Amino acid sequence: MRGTVTDTGPGESSGAVPAPPEPVRSSWAAVFSLAVGVFGLLTAEYLPASLLTPMASDLGVSEAMAGQAVTVTAVAAMLSGLLTASLTRKLDRRFVLLGFTALLIVSNLLVATATTMTVLMLMRILLGIALGGFWSMAAAVAMRLVPAALVPRAVSVIFSGIAVATIVAVPLGSYLGDLAGWRSTFLAAAGLGVLTLVFQFFALPTMKPRNTARLGTLWEVLRRPGFGLGIAGMLLVHIGHYALFTYIRPALESVVQVDTGKLTLVLFVFGVANFAGTLAAGRLLEYSLRLTLALTPALMGLAALGVALFPAGQIGYVALVILWGLAFGGVSVAWSNWATRMVPDQAESAGGLVVVGVQSAIAGGAAAGGVLFGVGGVLTVFTVSGAVLLASALLIAWRVAAPRRGVGG
Known part of the structure; x- marks a missing residue:
């Protein structure tokens, strides 16, 4: 029967880690309610990017200062991702998730009525707490909603909320x-949160706490055989991607030579490809976790080098950008599945470490991309990042443990 994690293949850790009991039947309504929750959280996180100018003008601050609403959200998400498992270990997971959705509503409502930048920042910290906590728990909760064989598919559905938020x-x-004004937009986001809360209230089952995590558990998880090396591989993948993504517009304008009228369309198609890749990864993961972990950065690296080094023509360049979006769609799904399979007994702590890694990589990738852009322009960014992505694919294929759920024993 199922219930252990068996490690196979080169570079993988030995032994078996007991996995918690899996559900007898699937609760797909609960899975979809989590996807809606992820969509609402990521939509709220991204909103300042499209509302920066009117927000800054209304609050009497510079656009640079208004942009820090995104920064404080990311920092709070990192801390929340680290601390959620230990601070909520005695609480029903259903109530924890509902609490995060309630924080989303409160944050958006109070941002919409904020009269100073200080109040707005504090409310965005609430959003960050909800975002990091919800994300860190997503894959672990999926393990309690569907049988083990369907967990990759369930996680891909949950994380499709990220891709949809990226698109819209x-x-x-x-x-x-x-x-209707920027404040009305945040009120609409709060309304979406209310609908999400109602959906989750009726869809999520009771999930009694079975977590023994404490702060020291994070260090224990990092010391598990193969886990630290895997996190290093994950960081390389995300740093490579976010160095590229930060400069996608200059690349489209200068290399692909997309005019302003077509720019939005290409970015939209990139987002759609990302969504399709998220769903496709769920199926691919059911076949092979190792293949998914290594294939996604390999395809992204080839796409980046193709844009930088080969005369593909405008149609060819756009195809490479779409390939990049399709491949990246599988990255979050694959690494969240990897973390829970590596440490099934401390899946929430593992998920928190993944959240911290991703948020750190966003900052590190953007910073590294800025240095490369200053040195040699967008072609240098894509060349170096492409090489980093290919190197990470090799590291993952050869050295990163890729456990699978055993069917015997």
């Missing part, structure tokens, strides 16, 4: 902001 949040926020 910025253009929709910009449209609503122009139509």
